[in-house]
Amino acid sequence: MANIKVYSTPTCPWCHALKDFLREKNVEFEDIDVSKDQEKAKEMIEKSGQMGVPQIEINGKIIVGFDKAAIEKELENV
Amino acid sequence: MYDLTIIGAGPAGITAAVYAARKKLNTLVITKNIGGQAALSGEVGNYTGYQFISGPELAKKFEEHLKSFNINLQEGVKTLSIEKTDNFKIKTEKKEFESKTVIIATGRTSRMLNIPGEKKFKNKGITYCATCDAPLFAGKDVAVIGGGNSALDAAIQLINIAKKVYLININDSFQGDEIRLEKVRNSDKVEILNSTETKEIIGHEFVKKIKVVKDSEEKILDVEGVFIEIGSTPSLIPVKAPDSELELNQYKEIVVNEHCETNIPGLFAAGDVTNIPEKQIIVAAGHGCIASLSAFGYLSKTK
Numbered sequence A: 001m002a003n004i005k006v007y008s009t010p011t012c013p014w015c016h017a018l019k020d021f022l023r024e025k026n027v028e029f030e031d032i033d034v035s036k037d038q039e040k041a042k043e044m045i046e047k048s049g050q051m052g053v054p055q056i057e058i059n060g061k062i063i064v065g066f067d068k069a070a071i072e073k074e075l076e077n078v
Numbered sequence B: 001m002y003d004l005t006i007i008g009a010g011p012a013g014i015t016a017a018v019y020a021a022r023k024k025l026n027t028l029v030i031t032k033n034i035g036g037q038a039a040l041s042g043e044v045g046n047y048t049g050y051q052f053i054s055g056p057e058l059a060k061k062f063e064e065h066l067k068s069f070n071i072n073l074q075e076g077v078k079t080l081s082i083e084k085t086d087n088f089k090i091k092t093e094k095k096e097f098e099s100k101t102v103i104i105a106t107g108r109t110s111r112m113l114n115i116p117g118e119k120k121f122k123n124k125g126i127t128y129c130a131t132c133d134a135p136l137f138a139g140k141d142v143a144v145i146g147g148g149n150s151a152l153d154a155a156i157q158l159i160n161i162a163k164k165v166y167l168i169n170i171n172d173s174f175q176g177d178e179i180r181l182e183k184v185r186n187s188d189k190v191e192i193l194n195s196t197e198t199k200e201i202i203g204h205e206f207v208k209k210i211k212v213v214k215d216s217e218e219k220i221l222d223v224e225g226v227f228i229e230i231g232s233t234p235s236l237i238p239v240k241a242p243d244s245e246l247e248l249n250q251y252k253e254i255v256v257n258e259h260c261e262t263n264i265p266g267l268f269a270a271g272d273v274t275n276i277p278e279k280q281i282i283v284a285a286g287h288g289c290i291a292s293l294s295a296f297g298y299l300s301k302t303k
Helices: A013-024 A038-048 A068-076 B011-022 B036-040 B055-067 B130-137 B149-159 B178-185 B281-302
Strands: A004-008 A030-033 A055-058 A061-064 B002-009 B027-034 B072-075 B079-084 B088-092 B096-104 B108-110 B141-145 B164-168 B190-193 B197-203 B207-214 B217-222 B225-228 B232-234 B267-269
Touching: A004 A013, A004 A038, A013 A068, A013 B027, A013 B055, A013 B130, A030 A038, A038 A055, A038 A061, A055 A068, A061 A068, B002 B011, B002 B072, B002 B088, B002 B281, B011 B027, B011 B036, B011 B055, B011 B281, B027 B036, B027 B055, B027 B096, B036 B055, B036 B130, B036 B281, B096 B281, B130 B149, B130 B225, B141 B149, B141 B217, B149 B164, B149 B178, B149 B225, B178 B190, B207 B225, B267 B281
Parallel strands: A004 A030, B002 B027, B002 B096, B027 B072, B096 B267, B141 B164, B141 B225, B164 B190
Antiparallel strands: A004 A055, A055 A061, B079 B088, B088 B096, B108 B232, B197 B207, B207 B217
């Protein structure tokens, strides 16, 4: 099972859109709220070098923002 | 061939689509994202019927209403151009669509400062969406740049997240609502710097400082976050029509009359991208309704 992580904050509309999109395609993912978990926030920033949400990690590759096309492509070779 | 194609799914585009669906028009909606700027505002206290609702929650309700109709929704799709022949040809990155009428409801996009460091540190401490990214700056010193409602909204959201908020306004007074200004003034976390211009954003991998100037006196502020909220510009799409250009005003907004008609027959526009005097969620929604009913009227005349 692919290891998919979504880093998000509760108030971010694109984060909701990204998670809805994954649920519609019934893709399982780890839902990480970086507003509550400062450690995970640091982890996200260190991995991607970017301070913005949402960020999704698919098989080690990080995509910043709800970039549907890039995410769909990455999901294909899961 | 569609009866109506709506470009943009913010309050104006979604409301237009709801009215079109209820009129049983064969409707297509093309949009990069759903919710528009409404989805980005922190607190919405002036959308009648909801004394308090967050931008994302209100946008969700708009989205649910849209999706309750079976409208062809092309989400995450960027519209490249609109060309009028006898009907309209709408080019997107992947496909081309044909439609008898079009409503442009693409809203506005955040304006950039265009200062050194702004591009380099985007998403590395600089953000244009306080609603999304504010929580990432918990316990940090941040700067909010701007003097309107979106700047005050960002400052308010940051009051209980950041350690300190510098609110940097190039004018000597604020244009935002008094109710929001009071909240900002009453917080001892916020330091207001009026008549101050932001000159440069400095850092290594992430933002570390900003250079600001007041009465030609330079100051360096140590901040890890910079929230740029200095207004927005209309999100325009190239429009080609035989022997006529789409009429814009001096702010580059699409000029429409009270029926939301542009100067090109069959092409309508609604919401913040137009010359509508007030850029509010509730006004944009009403404007979307007018545009949709006008398109319906146009279609029934030209059948």
